[in-house]
Amino acid sequence: MSKTALFLVCLSLAAAVSLPAQEPGKVAYETYQLPNGLTVVLAEHHTAQVVAVNLWYDVGSRNEQRGRSGFAHLFEHLMFQGSAHVAKGEFFQLIERAGGSLNGQTEDDITRYFEVVPSNRVNLALWLEADRMQSLAVTDANFENQRAAVKEERRLRIDNQPYQAALLDGLYGVYDSTNCFPYAHSTIGSMEDLDSASTADVQAFFHLYYAPNNARLTVVGDFKPAEIKALIAQYFGGIPRVDAPPPVVCTAKFNPGADVRRVTDKLANLPATLQFYRIPAHDHADTPALALLEIILGQGESSRLNVKLAREAQAAVSTQAGVFGTRRGPGVFATIAVANQGISADSLNTLLNAEVARIGSEGVTDAELTKAKNVLTASVISDRQRALDIAEALQHAATFHGSLEAINTDLTRYLAVTVDDIKRVAQAYLRPDNALILLVSPGGAS
């Protein structure tokens, strides 16, 4: 659903890395391809009378061309505007009246659509997804209407919220637009680019990316495999494949030198400091150590930033740290603090720098590392309870690790991390010459 389905999910630094488990939390699945190239993944899960239908298209803002930023997300909105057999507005109505829930979300690397329905309505969700994959109604009227909605969404979520502009500037400012345009522009896009898009552009985009051979359909829940396979073959089997889309090209430059910028934010009441560090792609060997460091620095009451900056020094009203989003290209590790009254962005930044530097110089304790592993393990296991969470974990494994089986093996990589690994990755990536720092002051010209 366009209104709630937000690319902003990617901005949530609290979002847990969706990691698969070994024992317990093991997921049994099967996978196959239709002749038209659609990858299908099925996992039975009978603890509730519910099925999740989850479709990932291999397209995100990283696939956008210069001058067309915001396109992938704008397109996601259009996916709810009707198709050959589904009138405008009917997609929501059919799912709602069946008691189901639905959403669509655009990220840097992928676009996801899902429905969670009572098990006797899984056929409806599959039918709706197939109809729009085959025959989306891309009309001028729908396009204009949704472009206006996306602009309204940008105003609501970014232009009218404190710190959001700085957050986007930082997250997409660490890589340079010349060498790495795919990760150097935001998912929501610019107003200018949204204004200059045409209906023909949208149709071309649909043709290029919304094809069975560029998608993975994952169905998890309370179903009978034979029935589901028959329905999938019937609904999706006749949709033709298309040529593979062009590759995504990005050459990332690490450690380019310290970069500290001062910005004002008229929506903010308090100063803030936002630090963005360049890190490698999600499947890199250093990702587990960085993910555990995220927990040690920034998650929970006992995290370092909360204890040191918020509770002890009372210099910050809130703190966050963590890996931003999940990418097949270069990523971002951010540390963020909003100042308490009477604390300047500069002095807050000094405190934040000291905490980050302390990881590199002194490392973390065994207790901290154990805590982080426990938090991660608990979250992985907890994410094996709901059909939709399992479907997401399967999609994640296949897309970002190139292997569905990663859902059952990846946790071992995290449990093998040592305190020396944490110290090493902090030294390698969380260093001043690898950071973009934004010091935000309240006020400024409107």
Place this chain on the structure above:
Amino acid sequence: MNRRILSLLLAGIPAALSAQGVPPTPPPAGAVVPAVFPPFQEATLPNGLRLVLVERHDQPVLSVTLSLSAGQILDPAGKDGLADMVAGLLTKGAGNHTANQVAEAIEGVGGSLNASAGQDWLSIQADGLSSHALLFFELLADAVIRPTFAAEELDLLRRQELTSLQAEQTQPDAIAERFFYKGIYGQHPYGRHPSPESVAKITREDLQAFHDARFRPSGALLVLAGDVTLADATKLATQAFGSWTGKPTVVPPAPAPPARLKTEILLVHRPSSVQSTILVGNTTFPAADTNYFAVAVANRVLGGGADSRLFRILREEKGWTYGAYSSVGRPRGIGTFESSTEVRTEVTDSALKEMLNQLRRMGAQPVPAAELDGAKGALVGSFPLTVQTANQVAGAVARVKLLGLPADYLKTYRTRLAAESPARVLAVSKAMIRPNASLIVVVGDGAAIYDKLKTIAPIKIVTPEGTPLTEAQLTAKTDLNLDLGQLADREDTLTVMANGKPVGRQITGLSKSEDGYQYRENTEIQNLVKQTTSVTFGADGGMRKLTQDGTIQGQAIKAALTYGPGRVQGFASLTTTKGPQTTVIDTIVTPEVLDENVLQGLLPAFRLKANASWTLRVFSATENRIRTETLKVAGVEKVALAGGEVEAFRAICSSDNQAVTYFVTTASPHRVIKVAIANTPLEFVSNK
């Protein structure tokens, strides 16, 4: 075939042509799986603690939740917010552990510990991997039986609560709800809400007393969900809570909400609003009332989702709003039926009328069968989605117990909804959705919408702070249109008189700088008052800074404020024999807000004339709030000064708790020559 061409061809072509592939019509629903509600087990400990277990071993996870009859309705008078503060502090130190140690213990095993107060109940939950069950029970028992309520944690939490109350004052939907519940519930405790004053008054002794009275095992509910057996659960619960004893004190029944016989509008005047927030509703019935099912279906038809009437009509057809919804409030006691929307100012009355039409229609015409089926389908169908995890199942079971619903409630929930007929939905709607006996709260720009709203129902006006306003005050200028040319550099000495005798003096001064003005006041009254004040304001009349220093009856006072864009920040402190008490100030203010100390200095710049009046919004550092004051010119009279009689405007500035009369010369440049404070013997009279 090129897929783009194919899709263009297919769009709009009747479905029959695409027989192969996606069928033209949505597939019919499969057979409904019999509604099996996941089983649960129960036990009661000898001390009266009830235990519910939803046992499930597919993943090694466990959640443990304890609910106590210690909700917000039990806040003592004047201490609203106490239950919230008690809940907030349960996890901030207990037994032999500090707040940091508790956080390290629970997070160290990858778990979480959270507590919160609702209207009727206070709940605390521990969850994580089931191998740490023992730790969960130890932490819960400490938090519930042996909380520390440490002074420094109380201070920290109080600051956070005050900040969030201030933030609420900027949110029109929060303002609307507060007035709505206060209006429909009257003296019933569901109508109460914390205020900065009540939160400021809460002491550690209050927390302890509330805890002693309410935190007892008898009647409390312990709910476990996940990977544990009943035998182990009972053993763990007995170890942790077995020695805990007692019953909560008996609470007298709440007074009934006031009977409402006609519909009234409460207009909350918020001059800067570009939107109006509308809330319409009435009280209904206690949670266990069997009318609930018919009302739930009616609510789904009217406003429960994006395919309901309010959303379809107000948003999709009329384009007046981003969303319009209705909802059923279901606490343990008397509940509510509410409809709400936010619309742009110009269509406020049209939207309200349409909402009332739709509410009346629910009680006037039966819902067509297809629409009723859609509504029931949504409610019945979504139920399995709400009970997927053991934790969700346990939450549903707990709600049944806490709301006092019958034991078979969850098992029969879907069939009872499905059995509701158009006739019954009509009859129950007529009784429980009462557009002719509702309270309507509208938060918006009163000057723009009052005239249109008053034709809909009888109307009262208040400020967001709750001060009543008259219709005249609505249209009174908030744009002060000051004549700053009247402000010249000067100094005046006033004698302070009490019952006609001189008791002190006040020296006032105004000086102009390049970019604004400074007003100074230096007051001495015998040995009772010694105070200096300085307020600076800009060339546009906007407040910049306040500094104040002195003693009043032996108590040192001090205040420093900075008015920034949209905000005033600083502090006010009062030093008594017990030591300094400092209030940190950080409040949202609009540009027209004046500092309470500036009026005497700024009055000469008002365009005074007979019968002129203004509504002033005045920030008081000592009260840490914005007051609404009315300034009115009551007449022109001669004032006797040492040098003879001088003609002056008599201007009265009054608020809810104070009235001051100022005499300002009619001759330019205006100056304040006399000030009288109502209900005191004090007068300040100029020496010339």
